[in-house]
Amino acid sequence: MKPQSDAAGKSLGKVARPGKASQAVAAGGRQAARDQQLAELLRPGQSIALLQHLHILTREGQLNQDSRRKLKQVYHLYQFIETLLRELAQAGPADAAQAAQGLTVADHGAGKSYLGFILYDLFFKHLDQGQVYGIESRSELVEKSRALAAQLGFARMQFLDLTVAESAHSALLPPRIDLVTALHACDSATDDAIAFGLAKQARAFALVPCCQAEAARHLGSNKALMLSRTPLAELWRHPLHTRELGSQITNVLRCLYLEASGYQVTVTELVGWEHSMKNELILARYTGQKKRAAAQRMQQIGEQFGLKDLIDRRFTWRADNS
Ligand SMILES: C[S@@+](CC[C@H](N)C(=O)[O-])C[C@H]1O[C@@H](n2cnc3c(N)ncnc32)[C@H](O)[C@@H]1O
Numbered sequence: 001m002k003p004q005s006d007a008a009g010k011s012l013g014k015v016a017r018p019g020k021a022s023q024a025v026a027a028g029g030r031q032a033a034r035d036q037q038l039a040e041l042l043r044p045g046q047s048i049a050l051l052q053h054l055h056i057l058t059r060e061g062q063l064n065q066d067s068r069r070k071l072k073q074v075y076h077l078y079q080f081i082e083t084l085l086r087e088l089a090q091a092g093p094a095d096a097a098q099a100a101q102g103l104t105v106a107d108h109g110a111g112k113s114y115l116g117f118i119l120y121d122l123f124f125k126h127l128d129q130g131q132v133y134g135i136e137s138r139s140e141l142v143e144k145s146r147a148l149a150a151q152l153g154f155a156r157m158q159f160l161d162l163t164v165a166e167s168a169h170s171a172l173l174p175p176r177i178d179l180v181t182a183l184h185a186c187d188s189a190t191d192d193a194i195a196f197g198l199a200k201q202a203r204a205f206a207l208v209p210c211c212q213a214e215a216a217r218h219l220g221s222n223k224a225l226m227l228s229r230t231p232l233a234e235l236w237r238h239p240l241h242t243r244e245l246g247s248q249i250t251n252v253l254r255c256l257y258l259e260a261s262g263y264q265v266t267v268t269e270l271v272g273w274e275h276s277m278k279n280e281l282i283l284a285r286y287t288g289q290k291k292r293a294a295a296q297r298m299q300q301i302g303e304q305f306g307l308k309d310l311i312d313r314r315f316t317w318r319a320d321n322s
Helices: 020-041 048-053 067-091 096-101 114-122 139-152 189-199 214-221 223-229 231-236 239-260 292-305 308-314
Strands: 104-108 131-136 157-161 179-183 204-208 263-269 280-286
Touching: 020 067, 048 114, 048 139, 067 114, 067 179, 067 204, 067 280, 104 114, 104 189, 114 131, 114 139, 114 157, 114 179, 131 139, 139 157, 179 189, 189 204, 189 239, 214 223, 214 231, 214 239, 214 308, 223 231, 231 239, 239 263, 239 280, 239 292, 292 308
Parallel strands: 104 131, 104 179, 131 157, 179 204
Antiparallel strands: 204 280, 263 280
């Protein structure tokens, strides 16, 4: 049977195609909705070019499918760090040199430095002083960050081709740094960032540790002995548990170490940070109250878990972070 046709010869039952004019109106409406979404997400003065470089916005300056969520995650992390920076700004500089240079941030294991760039764009760009240092051991990433900072006119950003450990002794950095960040700095680089912060009398830390293998190696090598000594060793008998417990203990030790060094510590979650399973955010503020109990707890954990050597080597005490 022939399909029925209307007067214009189009098959009945098919949806009539909208004309070009109404397509244009619909497209205009969609664009307006996207512009509105973007306007709601952007902060005043925020660099579109930066968001394009970070692939949060497309080249055309549009939000792509994932960008809305990605931008919200970035803001989620930023808001914790912004709170610390505002507290530090309110407390005022620690000494005359700090007053002259403004707030300083060192971002360790910076990678493409997107954290540093976001901090600069949203916070430092609006100030007339302050410095953001990106420390990264891969020279090609350092070069790219330098080029992007020059392109964006972010003059108070510096990128240093150094390891975290080297940076603690480098003349390219000032003697004091206000805030130390390390976002997924690999393995023990987070510990080096803590050591850097203590050496630089940092007033705050924001750390999101990466996988950590060192404690797991120690737990693994002492396994048989510890199983004969304590039922606690069941916690790391299976290799998967060894790895997980190694990470967990490492972060617990980092928190205790910071508390014993005079910092007040909070641990929170970077909700929705789906790029990585490592979404623990350690925030520390210097109060000057060095908790002796925290140092004792570290020693006790060392004994109970057979990690004494590791703890003594990793977490050295400084008397002068005052
Ligand atoms: C997983 S990436 C994270 C990059 C960035 N912080 C982010 O979250 O997107 C870790 C970065 O730390 C760098 N890195 C690892 N160990 C380091 C060390 N000891 N000193 C300096 N950079 C290090 C790596 O080269 C890499 O770029």
